Amino acid sequence: MVWQGRLDAALQRCSSRPLGQLEPEVLTALRIGAAQMLVLGIPAHAAVSTSTSCTAGKASRGYVNAVLRALARTGEDQDAPPWTRLSHPESLYRRWESRYGEEGAASLMSWDNEVPPVGAYSSPEDGSGGGGRFLAGYRPLERSGQLASEGLPAGAYIQDEAAAVVAEGAASLPGRIVLEVGAAPGGKTAHLDRKAFLVASLEISRERLSPWLENSARLGWSSSVPVVGDGASLPFGKCDKIVLDAPCTSTGVLRRRPDARWRWSPQRLVQCVLLQRRLLAEAARTIRPGGILVYSVCSLEPEEGRDQAVQFEADFPSFRRIDYPAPAVLVRDGMVDIFPPEHEIDGHFAVAWIQEI
Numbered sequence: 001m002v003w004q005g006r007l008d009a010a011l012q013r014c015s016s017r018p019l020g021q022l023e024p025e026v027l028t029a030l031r032i033g034a035a036q037m038l039v040l041g042i043p044a045h046a047a048v049s050t051s052t053s054c055t056a057g058k059a060s061r062g063y064v065n066a067v068l069r070a071l072a073r074t075g076e077d078q079d080a081p082p083w084t085r086l087s088h089p090e091s092l093y094r095r096w097e098s099r100y101g102e103e104g105a106a107s108l109m110s111w112d113n114e115v116p117p118v119g120a121y122s123s124p125e126d127g128s129g130g131g132g133r134f135l136a137g138y139r140p141l142e143r144s145g146q147l148a149s150e151g152l153p154a155g156a157y158i159q160d161e162a163a164a165v166v167a168e169g170a171a172s173l174p175g176r177i178v179l180e181v182g183a184a185p186g187g188k189t190a191h192l193d194r195k196a197f198l199v200a201s202l203e204i205s206r207e208r209l210s211p212w213l214e215n216s217a218r219l220g221w222s223s224s225v226p227v228v229g230d231g232a233s234l235p236f237g238k239c240d241k242i243v244l245d246a247p248c249t250s251t252g253v254l255r256r257r258p259d260a261r262w263r264w265s266p267q268r269l270v271q272c273v274l275l276q277r278r279l280l281a282e283a284a285r286t287i288r289p290g291g292i293l294v295y296s297v298c299s300l301e302p303e304e305g306r307d308q309a310v311q312f313e314a315d316f317p318s319f320r321r322i323d324y325p326a327p328a329v330l331v332r333d334g335m336v337d338i339f340p341p342e343h344e345i346d347g348h349f350a351v352a353w354i355q356e357i
């Protein structure tokens with residue numbers, strides 16, 4: 001929930017018990033009541049009454065009623081720190097503040113709290129695009145109550161334009177036999193499938209492969225084969241191209257994944273960086289000489305992007321960075337580096353190398 005941090009801070013001021021010690025149903029009822037009052041502007045008496053009547057058990061009902069009434073009286077702390085007002089973990093705010101300054105960190109957090117637009121990519125040849133900020137084949141969709149996806153061409157995949165920029169660039173690089181690592185739910189496959197002879201779409205999570213299979217059936221992917229496996233121990237021979245869309249902290253797409261911010265921690269960042277390094281090393285061993293390696297993440301953290309790329313180049317000097325095929329305004333030092341408040345699309349990082357023969 002986007003506003004969880006802000007709501008919890010407001011509720012904690014009115015609750016005699018630490019929120020972490022409340023029964024989950026009580027906490028949920030409190031959060032719903034607080035969201036109705038503070039975010040949706042629903043009159044306090046209605047919010048209190050709805051949450052109270054939805055709570056089971058006399059004692060719990062009494063507690064929810066008392067806390068929400070207190071919140072209605074006192075409201076939010078007007079001097080709350082920026083990470084509370086803008087509902088992010090403090091450690092993430094501090095890290096962004098040291099990198100972007102107070103104003104930059106606040107504008108990024110505000111961006112994360114916006115309702116994201118929707119859009120779809122399909123090949124520019126089918127004439128359906130033209131409305132994208134950066135891509136000819138991208139088409140923003142209206143959010144008018146119902147998703148206006150009617151009339152989309154058969155192969156259109158709904159995704160943010162930043163994801164489409166990275167995927168389309170990866171697909172346009174040479175390579176007939178392609179291995180995709182971290183394939184589900186298929187945002188990259190939708191692009192690779194159009195251009196490659198064969199795509200092996202490797203994914204460690206069987207569960208996450210279900211939406212991949214649904215997308216494949218719906219969009220008629222004809223070159224791609226799903227494979228359950230671990231990218232850190234690849235069972236393949238040499239490939240022409242590997243597209244590693246690595247697991248990451250997702251700090252570039254927090255407006256689309258509201259819960260990801262509450263999973264953020266410096267420890268999780270370290271775990272992701274180590275896993276990415278292992279996946280990169282394994283991919284490097286599996287590319288044929290002259291082959292292409294693409295690495296991407298939907299994170300803004302340099303450790304997962306730029307620094308990871310520089311470290312890889314030091315560890316594997318036979319890989320030479322090539323200019324990523326993407327609109328020049330999104331590319332720095334040959335790498336896609338998208339900052340949401342500046343480019344007004346999700347934050348993604350991508351880099352491509354060729355293995356010298």
Ligand SMILES: C[S@@+](CC[C@H](N)C(=O)[O-])C[C@H]1O[C@@H](n2cnc3c(N)ncnc32)[C@H](O)[C@@H]1O
Pocket residue numbers: 181182183184185186187188189202203204205208229230231232245246247248298
């Ligand atoms: C960023 S997501 C991929 C998104 C996907 N490429 C798309 O564009 O729709 C990263 C994926 O990597 C998968 N993953 C994590 N660890 C992995 C591993 N060791 N081997 C293969 N896949 C892994 C995750 O389950 C997750 O689906």
